[in-house]
Amino acid sequence: MSNSPDDPDAAGPRQRHVEMGVAAFILALGAITIFGSLKVGIGWGAEGPKSGFFPFWIGLLIVATSGFNFIKAYAKPSRKLFAEWVQIAQVLKIVWPMAIYVAAVPWLGIYVSSAILIIGFMRWLGRYSWPLTLGIGLGLQIVIYVTFEKWFLLSLPKGPLEDLLGL
Amino acid sequence: MESIGDLMGGFAVVLSWQNLLYMVIGIVLGVIIGVLPGLGGANGVAILLPLTFSMSPTSAIILLSCIYWGALFGGAITSILFNIPGEPWSVATTFDGHPMAQKGQAGEALTAAFTSSFVGALFAVIVITLAAPLVASFALQFGPAEKFSVFFLAFCSFVGMGKEPPTKTIAAMMLGFALAAVGTDTVTGQLRLTFGSTELLGGFDFLIAVIGLFGIGEILLTMEEGLSFKGKAAGINPAVVLQTWKELPRYWVTSLRSCLIGCWMGITPAGATPASFMSYGIAKRASKNGDKFGTGEIEGVIAPETAAHAAGTSALLPMLSLGVPGSPTAAVLLGGLLIWGLQPGPLLFVEQKEFVWGLIASMYLGNIVGLVVVLTMVPFFAAILRIPFAIIAPVILVICAIGAYTVHNNSFDVVMMLVFGIAGYFLKKCNYPLAPLVLAIVLGDKAEEAFRQSLLISQGSLGVFWSSGLVSTIMTLGLIALFWPFLSNLSSKILTPALRK
Numbered sequence: 001m002s003n004s005p006d007d008p009d010a011a012g013p014r015q016r017h018v019e020m021g022v023a024a025f026i027l028a029l030g031a032i033t034i035f036g037s038l039k040v041g042i043g044w045g046a047e048g049p050k051s052g053f054f055p056f057w058i059g060l061l062i063v064a065t066s067g068f069n070f071i072k073a074y075a076k077p078s079r080k081l082f083a084e085w086v087q088i089a090q091v092l093k094i095v096w097p098m099a100i101y102v103a104a105v106p107w108l109g110i111y112v113s114s115a116i117l118i119i120g121f122m123r124w125l126g127r128y129s130w131p132l133t134l135g136i137g138l139g140l141q142i143v144i145y146v147t148f149e150k151w152f153l154l155s156l157p158k159g160p161l162e163d164l165l166g167l
Numbered sequence: 168m169e170s171i172g173d174l175m176g177g178f179a180v181v182l183s184w185q186n187l188l189y190m191v192i193g194i195v196l197g198v199i200i201g202v203l204p205g206l207g208g209a210n211g212v213a214i215l216l217p218l219t220f221s222m223s224p225t226s227a228i229i230l231l232s233c234i235y236w237g238a239l240f241g242g243a244i245t246s247i248l249f250n251i252p253g254e255p256w257s258v259a260t261t262f263d264g265h266p267m268a269q270k271g272q273a274g275e276a277l278t279a280a281f282t283s284s285f286v287g288a289l290f291a292v293i294v295i296t297l298a299a300p301l302v303a304s305f306a307l308q309f310g311p312a313e314k315f316s317v318f319f320l321a322f323c324s325f326v327g328m329g330k331e332p333p334t335k336t337i338a339a340m341m342l343g344f345a346l347a348a349v350g351t352d353t354v355t356g357q358l359r360l361t362f363g364s365t366e367l368l369g370g371f372d373f374l375i376a377v378i379g380l381f382g383i384g385e386i387l388l389t390m391e392e393g394l395s396f397k398g399k400a401a402g403i404n405p406a407v408v409l410q411t412w413k414e415l416p417r418y419w420v421t422s423l424r425s426c427l428i429g430c431w432m433g434i435t436p437a438g439a440t441p442a443s444f445m446s447y448g449i450a451k452r453a454s455k456n457g458d459k460f461g462t463g464e465i466e467g468v469i470a471p472e473t474a475a476h477a478a479g480t481s482a483l484l485p486m487l488s489l490g491v492p493g494s495p496t497a498a499v500l501l502g503g504l505l506i507w508g509l510q511p512g513p514l515l516f517v518e519q520k521e522f523v524w525g526l527i528a529s530m531y532l533g534n535i536v537g538l539v540v541v542l543t544m545v546p547f548f549a550a551i552l553r554i555p556f557a558i559i560a561p562v563i564l565v566i567c568a569i570g571a572y573t574v575h576n577n578s579f580d581v582v583m584m585l586v587f588g589i590a591g592y593f594l595k596k597c598n599y600p601l602a603p604l605v606l607a608i609v610l611g612d613k614a615e616e617a618f619r620q621s622l623l624i625s626q627g628s629l630g631v632f633w634s635s636g637l638v639s640t641i642m643t644l645g646l647i648a649l650f651w652p653f654l655s656n657l658s659s660k661i662l663t664p665a666l667r668k
Contacts, residue, residue, distance in 0.1 A: 036360035126557025
């Protein structure tokens, strides 16, 4: 890895801002936990401590520690970068395809979606030749099919193409 | 020695062709998992866990634990040849391992690393053989308060021993407990924290969390760093191996010390990573070649590798005997036991004798098989690392997605995996530890149950955790572990001026 996050000329989100965001997010989850616990009761019932008793205190601890983490990140006047924009773009290059992939699995089935993901990735980022790309993209699907469905007898999600093929 | 007899029985169980085959498959898969970025011991085992549902528990645990040993071995290959730690616990191995490879001593470094790993693991397995049955029979008398105190100690150790800021460790851990609480309350059967969502009825599965946090999160981090593998050639031949083996006994003090550090850190769930750093640091201070550390000293490879393997292996001791795993991978294995219908904890040694001793016997054999496999197959594993990231990344993503799906045959889990992956990326970048988070998801229900049962006995008084000598000792140890950084700071402040006078 390069030392670029410490380079003053590089641009990107600051570490402390991201830390504040993460702390705030965890704090919000803690607040939700407290809220949910209050709904089911945090006191003492016929069965002993009620269902919300334990998560309530957990939620309080989350809120307390995240609040502290937030203030600590806020108070630290550091200009250190979380990552450069170039690096973030790099990460997004895998997050977007992954998000589309995850959304596509219930509709297209895992085989078609996976083949598209691998082929797209190899062509787009790796710029590999079509024969190699198709070989790996489609070949892996056959390996997965044989290993999971035939050997271990686990059924994976299927879509219209598999229906057409009668698998 | 009753345990020796039990162990022999275990060997009889393990020594079948089928189980030996699983062992070799497990080790090879494990090394590949350890070598590849984005696939580590914990999520490798998590992904493959659903495949074992149809096997017998003994064969399944042999396969999965061998993947774990393989992953421990695999981390060393990438550290030494590529200066890229495949696993967090092999970071310390890069310090001297990679310089050795640059000097053309890759073969020596790899042999030293593998042999030390083997020695560390063997030492830990012997400790498990001798101590686990005793701990288990002792723990049979535990009531809910004692059980909770053991959980308390385990989680406090993370706060005190971790290198992350304590408030971040606690926040991550409590987040894990909160996630574990979602769904059905195991004590009363009531639904909680689902907010009317049907997807959340079953709660969060820790396997999905592990695959997301460790698998997807790791891929995102690797992507950000823009990987370029520049590896050293892996030349390893019998002459080099024998030559190095002749040299190794000279460092027996370092080895023994690293074994002890590793076992200690593995049993108290600090884990393999701090163990390897601590062992490296102490070896550097104790060795007469200490100032040459970092330039390619063989001792600097022996110390972290021995400790990491000893810690990784001994993490199974509390998992088996108390039901408290010492590492994320041990936590996943514990989850596996639950799925196969086995209850980890002291009763396992009474009710599932054959299974437990089969597992322990497989640790001995698995590590021998592992040593042979890695010594003979290093060039093959190094070649895997040379596969470009643009090919390996989408393939790993697909494997993670399939692993997440097969846990419950549910597409929503694949979505959750991605959410956990993105969360893991941010948490890791902001220095939140992931191991306590995962352990809390696994143990949350059990810790809560023990806590509530204890309070039920005492009618709501917290005094139940200080009601007997045993429980108050464990609780006090937990508090010491919790405030350890603070206490050691304080004591050094008090003692240092006194020494100056």
